[in-house]
Amino acid sequence: MNRPRPDSRLVLASLALLAGVVVFLTARALFPELSTNHDEGVYLQQSAMLLEGKLWLTTDLPGAFRPWFFVEDGTRLYPKYAPMTALVFAPGVALGVPRLVLAVVAAGNVALVGLLAREAFEEWTGVLAAAFALATPFFALISATFLPYAPTTLLNLTFALCYLRSLRRLDAGHPRASLAYALAGGVAVAFAFIARPFTAVLFALPFVGHALWTLGGRLRAAGVFATFRAPVAARLLVVAAAGATGVALTLGYNAVVTGDALLFPYEAFAPLDGLGFGYRRMLHYDRVFTPALALNANLTLLWELATRWTVAAPLGTLLALVGLSTLRDGREPDALVADRTVRVLLAGVALTVAVGNVYFWGSLNVLGGLSDPTDGFMGSYGPFYHFDLLLPLSVFGAAGLRLAVTRGRSWLSARPRLDARQVRVVAIVLVLVAVPVAVGAQVAALDGPVERHTESSGHYERALEPIRDHEFDRGVVFVPQAFGPWLNHPFQSLRNGGSLASGEVLYAQDRDPAGDFAVVDAYSNRTLYRFTYRGEWGPGPRPVTPALQELTVREGTSHTVRTRVGAVGRLSSVRVEAGGAVVARSPDTANDANTHTVRWTVNGTHVSYGDAAIPLDGPEEVSVLVTYVQEGGATLTYRQDVSVDATGESVRVVWPAETRVCRLTTDCGTEGTYLDGAGEYVGGVSVETRLSTEGDETEDG
Known part of the structure; x- marks a missing residue:
């Protein structure tokens, strides 16, 4: 009795749902405080701004509130990125579950990979391609971050599917459906262009070439008038016109935000960032990006991708190469887009993405260092800028696996000394050998990145x-x-x-x-x-x-600060500094041998220590330094920094002070931050501070 075969569409939908769940859980488990790529915060803040109806933040204090990768333009702060990716994330931000959008995008990408594989081959190759996409190591890691790569791929895949179905529905005699797909495809590529223009162009190039080839063939056969009256030309023009709106909207956004339609926000942020060879600079990082360096970097990146980041690497890469042999299969039927043409287009995507990124210096930066490609973002997430290669790798990997299985089965069947039972035994043995190898390769690819992300996330959570x-x-x-x-x-x-x-x-x-x-x-x-x-x-x-x-901000005509520190050697000096001036005084012999107390005052015009004073005018930092010399000559300095605002009649003080305990230096930053009861200090270290304000009987510790 034959069992009913499962519905391939249901299996594909299940894989897409599984992808969404996997990415959602990965995002929560690995990146609870977001990832080490700090662009995530940029997109999420931009999403929050869009929900408030704002393209920029306005403040009189831009220096205090400037986020990472925001351009400061007078009182305006705007992100260096176009708003499309943030718009994709906005529904999740509005609902309070931002990661829900990551799951939806991941599910959509897996489903679209499967549907495109169906267009190129048949339904079960589509299911297998979806499984390949889900199992690709960089898919889950990159999809679990609030970055533009997975959303842009979703838009690119939508464009590709709609483009193909528009022409195929026209061939099948469904002109209305064809027109709807053409419009949807044009809108998708327009949105992709807004999100990441260069990425969208590289992905679309094979399809643009196909459209021009199609129109050129009809021009040669029927002439200009007949060609542009034909339904296929109308569909291609709809795709082109809708896609061109992406360019128009991008230029319009540039004009509104930067004041120049041709000046992109990322160029306003870093004029020497972007495409092309030559001197490139981003903040304090710069390189001379030569063609030789670009080629070396991209070959290294593609090698890392092929040997570490495909399914059961390098098995997934080898299967994709086997799958490319299907480009030679069959004859082209009389159709607008035959299966073989679809395969050529998908292979073309691999070519344009791989070659085009040579022109982008981000391909170098993502590696961290050419000597150790596992050191940068590539080693922790996979190929950000080559995320679109998920499509050809999955489709041709699936085709290669099916082709290998089919030919292997044929080879075994052709062996006269093997009966059906022996063939099954050989197949089972091969599976039992292959599965552990594949699983081991997957674990090897993900083990290092997962460990690094887990350690980093734990660090952020504790902090x-x-x-x-x-x-x-x-x-x-x-x-x-x-x-x-x-x-x-x-x-x-x-x-x-x-x-x-x-x-x-x-x-x-x-x-x-x-x-x-x-x-x-x-x-x-x-x-x-x-x-x-x-x-x-x-x-x-x-x-x-x-x-x-x-x-608290304490305001009064005068404040007195008493700081008692623990003795940790021979008291060397006591200093009070403000505005570049210094007051030093000999240690007070009346202090207990185990402690030393420093008493100083500040009013609306001066800070005083003993019988000396330093003039003040406006906001200033007053620093008190008590230095001890220990056996062997090592020093330990207690440092307190207090922000004051002297206005003549009164003075404001931000309290408590910032206290540090510094070894061998007098200014050690956060490394020496003193937190009572936290951390290990040199024996005898202690700090007690009191602030009293004239006319106020209370004291703050």
Whole structure:
């Protein structure tokens, strides 16, 4: 009795659903605080802005609120990226489940790969191609991030399927369906162009070539008038016209945001970024991108892709090469788009993507270093800029596997000394050998990246725990500038929404006193906090001890600060610094041998220590340094930095002070941040501080 064969469409839908679940869970498990690619925060903040109806943020304090990869233009802050990708993510952001969109995009990509494989071969090759896409290591890792590559591929695949079906429906006598597919395909490629213009062009080139070839053949056969009256020309023109709107919208967006239709936001951010050879620069990173370097980088990247990032690498690559042999199969029937033509188009995508990216210096940057390709983003995620190769690798990999199985079965059947039972035994043995090898290759490809992402995410989760555990009610959090004057870099989760006027919490960069007091004045009705940590934040997962400190702004005619520190050797010097001036004083012999107390005052015109004073005018940082010399000559310095704003009649103080314990230097940044009870310090280290304000009997510790 023959069992009914399962419906291939149902199996394909199940694989697409599984892809969505896998990517959703991967995003939650591996990237709970987003990934090490800090572009994610850019797109998510842009999504929040679009939901507020804004293309840019407006603030009188752009230096305090400038996010990573945003252009500062007067009081405006706008992202260097076009809004299409952010628009894709916006529904998830609005629902409060952003990763839901990642799942939908992943499911769509797997389904579309399967449907395109059906167009090129038949239904079960389509199912197998979808399985190949799902099993491709870089698919899950890149799809689980809020980056533009998977969404742009979704748009490109939609364009390809609609283009093919438009012509095939016309051949089948369904002109209305054909026209609808043509329009949908044009819109899809327009959106893809807005998202990533160069990526969209590289993907579309084979289809543009096919359209021109089709029109050229009809021109030679029927002349201009008859050609452009033909239904096929109408469909191609609809695709072209709809696609051209993407160019128009992109130029219009440029004109609105940058003031010049031909100036892209990424060029406004970094004029020497982008396509082409020669000198290239992005912020503090620059290279002379020569054709030789470009070719070397891309060959290295493609080799890494072929040997590490395909299904059961390099098996997936070898199967795709076998599948390419189907380009020679069969004769071309009298049809607008025959199966063989579809295969040629999909193979053409592989060619244009691989060759075209030689012209883009991002292909070099994604490697990290040519000497160790596993060091950069390529080693952790796979080929960002070659994500569209998922289509030809999956389709031809599936075709290659089916071809190998078919020929293997034929070879076994042709062996007269093997009966049916022996053939089945040989097949089972081959499967039992192949499956562990394939699984081992998959594990080997993913093991390193997953371990790195898990370690990095744990690092971020521990660092951000104080903020995650706190319930804010109209707060402002000052965030340290770990990697320069940016928000969301590296702390992508600490980003503002679509407005700088609302929200339970706003994040601002912890800058100099003038900048911080400007934020204090602009948000005087909010509670202030300082996010800090003990340790040095680096590109790798180095452990830090975090803290969230509530701040107060004390205002009065005069403030007195008493700081008592633990003795850790011979007291060498006590200094008070402000505005480049220094007051030093001999140690007070009245202090207990085990501690030393420094008492200083600040008013609206001066900071005083003992009988000496330093004039103040406006916002300034007052630093107090107590240095001990230990046996062997090593030094340990207690450092306290206090932001003050002297206005003549009164003075404001941000409290508590930032306290550090520095070894062998007097200024050690966050590496020496003092957090009472946190971390290991030299024996005897302790800090107690009190602030008293004239006319106010309370003291702040």
